Amino acid sequence: GNSVTQMEGPVTLSEEAFLTINCTYTATGYPSLFWYVQYPGEGLQLLLKATKADDKGSNKGFEATYRKETTSFHLEKGSVQVSDSAVYFCALNRDDKIIFGKGTRLHILP
Amino acid sequence: DTAVSQTPKYLVTQMGNDKSIKCEQNLGHDTMYWYKQDSKKFLKIMFSYNNKELIINETVPNRFSPKSPDKAHLNLHINSLELGDSAVYFCASRAGQDAYGYTFGSGTRLTVV
Numbered sequence: 001g002n003s004v005t006q007m008e009g010p011v012t013l014s015e016e017a018f019l020t021i022n023c024t025y026t027a028t029g030y031p032s033l034f035w036y037v038q039y040p041g042e043g044l045q046l047l048l049k050a051t052k053a054d055d056k057g058s059n060k061g062f063e064a065t066y067r068k069e070t071t072s073f074h075l076e077k078g079s080v081q082v083s084d085s086a087v088y089f090c091a092l093n094r095d096d097k098i099i100f101g102k103g104t105r106l107h108i109l110p
Numbered sequence: 111d112t113a114v115s116q117t118p119k120y121l122v123t124q125m126g127n128d129k130s131i132k133c134e135q136n137l138g139h140d141t142m143y144w145y146k147q148d149s150k151k152f153l154k155i156m157f158s159y160n161n162k163e164l165i166i167n168e169t170v171p172n173r174f175s176p177k178s179p180d181k182a183h184l185n186l187h188i189n190s191l192e193l194g195d196s197a198v199y200f201c202a203s204r205a206g207q208d209a210y211g212y213t214f215g216s217g218t219r220l221t222v223v
Contacts, residue, residue, distance in 0.1 A: 036211075036214075042216060042217075043200060043214045043215055043216040043217050044153075044200065044202075044214040045214070046211040046212070093211075096141070096158060096160075096165060096166065097143070097155050097158060098155070098202075098212055099155075100152075100153040100154075102150070102151070102152050103151040103152070103153075105151075
């Protein structure tokens with residue numbers, strides 16, 4: 001079946017540190033891949049997406065590359081800020097529904 | 111203007127009651143969804159509707175009944191509420207194909223006491 005596995009948190013970093021949140025997926029065919037972010041007390045917002053192999057999604061300094069050979073879509077940011085503290089969800093879209101990973105809570109310390 | 115709006119934002123109710131959560135989207139999207147987020151932040155799809163027709167029903171107890179009066183609205187009615195129904199419920203909508211992301215509402219936090 002289709003599923004998403006992402007690294008468990010919480011992840012705690014200092015401001016300006018480099019961020020990687022790992023995500024791998026299992027799916028039939030070629031799903032679209034997404035990262036969503038949930039800030040405290042808010043709903044989910046689409047952060048970035050990639051729809052085919054080798055596509056790179058980017059937004060707000062975050063990047064992720066669709067790697068078909070490793071079935072991965074790792075999220076990276078070169079220099080995190082306190083305002084990036086949130087829960088990040090990796091997701092795939094297949095057969096008319098989004099399937100989410102379990103989420104990774106990120107804490108950025110000033 | 112809010113793209114996907116849910117009401118109420120918070121709902122506290124006693125076990126055994128019946129309650130409804132409303133969702134409206136003004137994006138012109140054809141497909142709408144309900145997701146449940148548990149206390150560990152895990153998100154799971156419950157239902158999806160495409161142009162008022164039920165497409166996905168993910169083994170949700172039949173106490174939960176979605177209703178779509180038109181393609182801009184997808185309401186969730188819950189009968190005989192149980193403690194385990196406490197969660198945050200998110201409505202979402204999507205345009206077109208799988209390649210597009212979903213737009214989520216801000217959620218309804220349901221607490222059953």
